[in-house]
Amino acid sequence: MDYEVVIGLEVHAELSTNSKIFCSCINEFGGDPNTHCCPGCSGMPGVLPVMNKSVIEYAIKAGLAMNCTISKFTRMDRKNYFYPDLPGAYQISQHKYPICRNGYIEIDVNGKKKPIRIHHIHMEEDAGKLIHSDYGTGTLVDYNRAGTPLIEIVTEPDMRSAEEARAFLEKLKAILQFIDVSDCKMQEGSLRADVNLSVRPKGQEEFGVRTEMKNLNSFKAIVRAIEYEAKRQIEEIESGGVVYRETRRWDDNKGISYAMRDKEQAEDYRYFPEPDLPPIIIDSEWIERIRSSLPELPDARKERYVREFSLPEYDANILTSSKVLSDFFEKAVQHSNNAKAVSNWIMGDLLRILKEREMEAEEIPFPAEHLASLISLIDKGIISGSIAKKVFVKMFDTGKDPETIVKEEGLQVVADENAIRKIVLEVMENNPGSVADYKGGKTKALGFLVGQVMKATKGKADPKLVNKLLIEELSK
Amino acid sequence: MELYELTIKQLSDMLKKKQISAVEVTRSVLDRIDKLEPALGCYITIVAEKALQDAENVQKDIDNGTLRSPLAGIPMAVKDNICTEGIPTTCASKMLSNFKPPYNATVIRKLYDNGAILLGKLNMDEFAMGSSTETSYFKKTRNPWNVERVPGGSSGGSAAAVASGEAIYSLASDTGGSLRQPASFCGVVGLKPTYGSVSRYGLIACASSFDQIGPITKDVTDCALVLNAITGRDEKDSTSANIEHPDYTKFLINDVKGLKIGIASEFIGDLLDKEVQKAFIDAVDVLKKLGAECEEISLPSLKNALPVYCILAFAEASSNLGRYDGVKYGYRAKEYKDLEDMYRRTRSEGFGPEVKRRILLGTYALSAEQYDKYYKKALQVRRMICDEFNDAFKKYDIILYPTTPDTAFKFGTMTKEPMQMYKHDILTMPANIAGLPAITVPCGFDSNNLPVGLQMLSKPFGEGKLLQAAYTFEQNTEFRNSRPCLS
Ligand SMILES: [Zn+2]
Numbered sequence: 001m002d003y004e005v006v007i008g009l010e011v012h013a014e015l016s017t018n019s020k021i022f023c024s025c026i027n028e029f030g031g032d033p034n035t036h037c038c039p040g041c042s043g044m045p046g047v048l049p050v051m052n053k054s055v056i057e058y059a060i061k062a063g064l065a066m067n068c069t070i071s072k073f074t075r076m077d078r079k080n081y082f083y084p085d086l087p088g089a090y091q092i093s094q095h096k097y098p099i100c101r102n103g104y105i106e107i108d109v110n111g112k113k114k115p116i117r118i119h120h121i122h123m124e125e126d127a128g129k130l131i132h133s134d135y136g137t138g139t140l141v142d143y144n145r146a147g148t149p150l151i152e153i154v155t156e157p158d159m160r161s162a163e164e165a166r167a168f169l170e171k172l173k174a175i176l177q178f179i180d181v182s183d184c185k186m187q188e189g190s191l192r193a194d195v196n197l198s199v200r201p202k203g204q205e206e207f208g209v210r211t212e213m214k215n216l217n218s219f220k221a222i223v224r225a226i227e228y229e230a231k232r233q234i235e236e237i238e239s240g241g242v243v244y245r246e247t248r249r250w251d252d253n254k255g256i257s258y259a260m261r262d263k264e265q266a267e268d269y270r271y272f273p274e275p276d277l278p279p280i281i282i283d284s285e286w287i288e289r290i291r292s293s294l295p296e297l298p299d300a301r302k303e304r305y306v307r308e309f310s311l312p313e314y315d316a317n318i319l320t321s322s323k324v325l326s327d328f329f330e331k332a333v334q335h336s337n338n339a340k341a342v343s344n345w346i347m348g349d350l351l352r353i354l355k356e357r358e359m360e361a362e363e364i365p366f367p368a369e370h371l372a373s374l375i376s377l378i379d380k381g382i383i384s385g386s387i388a389k390k391v392f393v394k395m396f397d398t399g400k401d402p403e404t405i406v407k408e409e410g411l412q413v414v415a416d417e418n419a420i421r422k423i424v425l426e427v428m429e430n431n432p433g434s435v436a437d438y439k440g441g442k443t444k445a446l447g448f449l450v451g452q453v454m455k456a457t458k459g460k461a462d463p464k465l466v467n468k469l470l471i472e473e474l475s476k
Numbered sequence: 477m478e479l480y481e482l483t484i485k486q487l488s489d490m491l492k493k494k495q496i497s498a499v500e501v502t503r504s505v506l507d508r509i510d511k512l513e514p515a516l517g518c519y520i521t522i523v524a525e526k527a528l529q530d531a532e533n534v535q536k537d538i539d540n541g542t543l544r545s546p547l548a549g550i551p552m553a554v555k556d557n558i559c560t561e562g563i564p565t566t567c568a569s570k571m572l573s574n575f576k577p578p579y580n581a582t583v584i585r586k587l588y589d590n591g592a593i594l595l596g597k598l599n600m601d602e603f604a605m606g607s608s609t610e611t612s613y614f615k616k617t618r619n620p621w622n623v624e625r626v627p628g629g630s631s632g633g634s635a636a637a638v639a640s641g642e643a644i645y646s647l648a649s650d651t652g653g654s655l656r657q658p659a660s661f662c663g664v665v666g667l668k669p670t671y672g673s674v675s676r677y678g679l680i681a682c683a684s685s686f687d688q689i690g691p692i693t694k695d696v697t698d699c700a701l702v703l704n705a706i707t708g709r710d711e712k713d714s715t716s717a718n719i720e721h722p723d724y725t726k727f728l729i730n731d732v733k734g735l736k737i738g739i740a741s742e743f744i745g746d747l748l749d750k751e752v753q754k755a756f757i758d759a760v761d762v763l764k765k766l767g768a769e770c771e772e773i774s775l776p777s778l779k780n781a782l783p784v785y786c787i788l789a790f791a792e793a794s795s796n797l798g799r800y801d802g803v804k805y806g807y808r809a810k811e812y813k814d815l816e817d818m819y820r821r822t823r824s825e826g827f828g829p830e831v832k833r834r835i836l837l838g839t840y841a842l843s844a845e846q847y848d849k850y851y852k853k854a855l856q857v858r859r860m861i862c863d864e865f866n867d868a869f870k871k872y873d874i875i876l877y878p879t880t881p882d883t884a885f886k887f888g889t890m891t892k893e894p895m896q897m898y899k900h901d902i903l904t905m906p907a908n909i910a911g912l913p914a915i916t917v918p919c920g921f922d923s924n925n926l927p928v929g930l931q932m933l934s935k936p937f938g939e940g941k942l943l944q945a946a947y948t949f950e951q952n953t954e955f956r957n958s959r960p961c962l963s
């Protein structure tokens with residue numbers, strides 16, 4: 001039987017506000033344990049939460065960027081549970097009246113566009129972290145992260161494959177980065193996703209029983225976990241078994257997920273309205289002010305790239321998948337009149353090197369202007385394309401600008417006719433067979449001879465000139 | 477007269493005229509504490525040395541003219557659920573017996589700014605849960621009028637200390653009557669301000685949407701003086717009201733002519749002890765004679781006050797008390813197998829039975845299956861009670877009924893009957909449910925010479941009207957001049 005996989009995502013994104021959600025502590029990743037906290041975010045008795053207005057603004061921004069309706073009335077609720085990383089034994093979250101509802105994000109998988117609906121976005125606080133001590137047997141708690149503002153983006157079960165889930169997350173990440181509300185660093189946990197997954201026979205309306213998977217720390221892990229879980233559920237059903245509604249933990253090292261203990265799931269969180277914070281009333285004026293301040297979003301940028309720079313949609317899509325990459329592209333284009341070449345360099349060598357070196361776009365060691373200069377060196381005929389590729393690698397290695405590299409290493413094109421003619425004659429002398437071949441009508445031999453001249457000049461000769469001189473000498 | 481017997485107003489006038497010094501007043505009260513504390517047990521912590529040092533410093537500021545507040549140099553004490561930096565704040569619980577907050581509550585900061593001299597922290601029911609101060613982990617507090625009787629609760633220490641001269645005034649908190657009931661039992665004045673009038677920052681929460689800090693004083697004038705110092709918007713408490721508070725002493729006017737007073741008929745009759753009822757009717761007569769227009773009104777939804785209170789207040793408390801888990805501060809069980817066992821043992825050993833009872837009831841009311849049946853319904857009824865009060869206050873300035881159905885009871889009578897105990901607060905709960913200001917003033921004695929309290933409620937931020945009515949009543953009766961006989 002053919003099965004269809006049904007996926008919904010719950011994504012937590014840490015907001016990059018200056019201070020935490022309910023106190024004035026700095027909101028910053030890292031720091032020595034328990035140095036970014038105060039009586040408020042460490043759960044001391046008598047201390048009250050005060051809502052950080054920026055958190056509301058950031059959430060509204062995110063909602064608008066994801067085509068949501070912004071609630072005019074929203075409030076915080078308490079989610080009660082015991083865990084040592086949760087200092088108050090309740091998390092201030094939103095349950096009944098989330099700040100944003102009914103939105104969507106459009107994804108593009110292999111050229112097929114599809115909207116993924118957002119059920120709602122709500123605001124909440126993050127918990128601290130447990131540190132399992134290297135000394136002795138104890139577990140320690142670090143409250144630096146406690147009170148970090150989060151938004152949770154909950155989708156409808158609209159995705160049908162791991163690729164779609166991945167495309168959604170990449171698009172979501174790009175949007176959050178474009179509107180500058182989250183840095184979305186999965187490795188630092190500022191973007192985390194839980195996957196709700198079920199399978200059903202193709203054509204069946206009714207959803208199957210879904211499981212929820214946690215502890216997914218990279219896009220790669222999410223894709224693997226989805227593939228694993230879909231296969232597991234199908235095999236379970238095929239062999240006459242039952243899929244239970246449960247929470248499963250993904251183990252990325254082993255490449256398997258396993259059901260969490262009963263105690264870790266199906267908790268009753270005893271939600272109720274947070275009595276220490278008044279409801280939040282959002283008027284249309286506030287919403288419109290934020291709407292008008294929104295920057296250009298990835299989709300709009302993509303369309304502009306296609307329109308203005310005549311880039312292929314595929315390329316425009318990749319360039320706008322990351323704010324850093326897209327900003328890099330724009331900056332380089334500003335300093336170069338060759339947008340097509342900038343795009344090709346980014347899509348080709350740049351992304352390849354990043355991948356090879358396992359680097360993020362944020363880590364490109366030179367400014368976009370340097371790429372523009374490199375392109376201009378080629379366009380002006382100062383270096384050849386093949387030399388440019390070498391210079392580009394050097395730019396990555398040293399961070400130096402291309403002119404300096406070309407100068408220091410003497411890489412400029414040799415356009416001195418006499419010098420090149422001398423080498424052409426030498427090559428002809430050393431390759432009498434090829435010369436004879438050419439003269440005998442085998443014009444292909446010319447290519448070989450050009451290659452030999454380029455080799456002798458270490459690629460620095462102007463290939464057009466080499467061609468011209470070779471033909472001249474061969475015709476004598 | 478000894479200095480400890482005087483009011484804030486009297487002492488402040490004498491301090492201004494340099495007839496006495498802050499140190500002398502403080503010494504007088506500390507001596508009184510030394511003498512009576514073994515019998516009464518008002519305090520959990522006494523900071524005598526700090527008080528004398530503070531008094532010396534404050535006196536300098538009074539002398540050089542930088543401190544002009546009427547509270548400057550006046551020794552006082554606060555309920556032990558109000559955080560005081562570096563001074564134990566225990567909530568009268570084993571759970572917090574070793575807890576020293578690294579911060580001051582906003583009310584403490586304000587009182588310090590006014591030159592108040594803090595004497596110590598006052599006994600209470602554990603986490604403000606109780607009506608007799610008997611649930612305190614540390615000790616019993618005895619009623620100064622009769623040491624065989626309870627002082628009321630949960631702010632028993634706060635009321636008994638003021639009544640006995642162990643403090644010139646005190647701060648207490650009121651969640652369902654925790655301030656007014658003991659003030660009534662001990663024959664002193666107690667005001668629960670409008671919800672949002674006084675910052676809750678630093679008040680260890682019992683039930684967040686009910687809790688409010690207020691003063692317990694010897695008379696209505698002192699009440700207005702303390703209220704002036706502690707009210708106001710606080711950025712650290714988002715539920716504190718952003719309003720301009722008037723100078724409350726402006727309302728100390730001996731006149732109730734034309735004041736419209738509604739008498740809640742639901743609360744007269746079978747519910748009340750006969751002697752309390754008589755004192756109440758006499759009090760109404762006094763006000764009538766002074767020109768107030770009194771008539772009976774009906775507030776039918778008040779009969780639901782008890783279940784509404786028990787569901788909502790216990791639910792909030794069950795959540796607020798989750799943080800006492802042995803992880804960060806406070807008591808932790810000595811031995812445990814794992815995390816869950818640590819939670820279980822810590823909370824089983826650290827909390828007393830009344831606290832546990834309320835956590836269990838509150839947890840049940842919030843559980844997913846019961847939420848609609850209890851919590852949600854109680855919220856709706858709370859709205860109805862608010863609406864009913866709103867309507868009544870369109871017509872009346874003040875609503876009147878006794879503070880308690882009974883006078884101070886003997887030790888041990890309520891602890892075994894929790895429902896009886898909760899019922900006992902039926903007259904004080906409505907003001908907390910609707911967030912209204914309410915004052916209690918002495919209005920007589922029963923045949924055992926135990927004080928009876930008269931309670932007045934007003935619309936939100938109607939403290940001025942309350943003070944005026946209470947002041948007029950006080951000025952035209954003799955009850956404020958009676959003090960308990962303590963050898
Ligand atoms: Zn903090």
